[in-house]
Amino acid sequence: MGDDVESRGGTPVYEGLIRRALVLVDAKLHINLHGYPAHEWTRPLSGCPPRGFELRTIPKGFFVIMRHHEDWSDTAGILVAQLAERLAEIPGLVDCNRRQIAACETHAGPVSTFTVMNGIPVSQVFMHWHQIQLTLNTEFPDEAIYGEDFIFGHSVQIQTTIAAYEIYQRLCCATG
Secondary structure, three states: OOOOOOOOOOOOOHHHHHHHHHHHOOOOEEEEEEEEOOHHHHOOOOOOOOOOOHHHHOOOOOEEEEEEOHHHHHHHHHHHHHHHHHHOOOOOHHHHHHHHHHHHHHHHOOOOOOEEEOOEEEEEEEOOOOOOOEEEEEEEEOOOOOHHHHHHHHHHHHHHHHHHHHHHHHHHHHHO
16 A cells, blocks of 8 residues: 555555554554665666655665654564664664665755664654554665565565564563
């Protein structure tokens, strides 16, 4: 549909139905994989900056946003910190992020909306309205990449999903 579970509110409600299903199965962690349109930086002169999202076209590397309920703040913080450690082990990711963050800061100033942990930009945001206690959004630069760049981005998303799941399982089992 061109949008995501996080924001779909109108019709058709296909993705809204998924949101309700997550509640029915008592899911506590939703991993929501995304790419963002950094076209002009990752594919110069492609002419694809989406209207109203110009700031989203400035690369910040691969980053994660953890949205969570207030009483899940500690778990969210631990999960994000451990995830950043695991992501930093992916060959080439920290270097890719370093280059993109440098480009961002050259043209837009410091990346102040994120904390950089182990070379991975992260954001942790309290969110009272969401039905799921923890929502991990991933953002890989350029949603329209091809070839080796696509394989790299896809691999990063897969490894992020597996790592987040494993970390969450350990945290759940440790806390009961």
